[in-house]
Amino acid sequence: MNQVFVLLGSNIDKEKNLPTAVSLLRQSCTVTAVSSVYETIPVGLRHQPNFWNTAVLLATPLDAPTLHQTILRPLEQQLNRVRTYDKNAPRTIDADIILFNNDVFDFDHHHIPDPDLLRFPHVAVPIAELAPQMPHPETREPLAKIAQRLLAELTAREGQPVVWKRPDVQLS
Template sequence: MHQVVITLGSNIDKERNLPAAVRLLAEGAEVVAVSPVYETAPVGPAGQPPFLNAAVLLRTDQSAAALKDGLLRRVEAQLGRQRTDDRYAPRPIDTDIALYDDAVFDYTPADGRPRHVPDPGLIHFAHCLLPVADLLPDMPHPETGQPLAALAAPLRRDPTIRLRPDVGVMNEPRIFTDLTDDTD
């Protein structure tokens, strides 16, 4: 089994779509933990509503490409995501693979757009790093070697980023401290 961290973002009907995405992910993989929810400014052109962001730790036996092409695309489709040429367009949900075990690799899902693991946005954007660091604070970033909590620390002082405890993503949040799985 693989431990995979999925980042979620929504700025259309976000208080409904973020929790719905977690429920849909749980239908296709084992949800181990869910991060707190953050409200962040959109990346790209101004004028969009802010995003709600979270991260979900899953256990799955699927490859990264199979997970992206199957479960993640299905979650996006069920919540009304329509992809356009504008990669910064508002969206009901966005799902990305941020971490896949502690691996570093490239893969190409069915859409033909190459992806990299760990997600390059993980070290560049608060909306990715903060929720992931909440799930796995001591994990070293697979490429930099720095603990995720250390990478996230400077971003926690950004006054434009808000925790949103009012947006529950699970009825019974489960966050485990021991994520060791020796049952490959």
């Protein structure tokens, strides 16, 4: 079985869409863990609602392209995801493969591990919650250290918190 870390994010009707996305994943995959929900400031387009993000750990026999095409994209379509020219536009749901086992590879214009894991705290923090000591497949740095570094850098740059846990939101 493949161990796959998927990041879910929403800033349109997020109170409904994020729990629904987790529920849909449970119907089609074995969900072994779900992180806390984190509220995050938007990247790029600032004049939009904050996002809610969560990481989901899946156990699946599917390879990455099949998981992407038969589970994640249909999930996004079911929740009315509209893709626009701006990858930072508001969305009902975003479901991305971040880590696939400890593998490094490319498929369908995607790189695994997702490069955003080394760029954005809204990706690194939820993933690191599920596997803090796991080394990044390329850099070998523990995921918790990546998350701490990115969070500190962006918080200092923004002068305010950029990612915060939502203990009032339960998905599991």
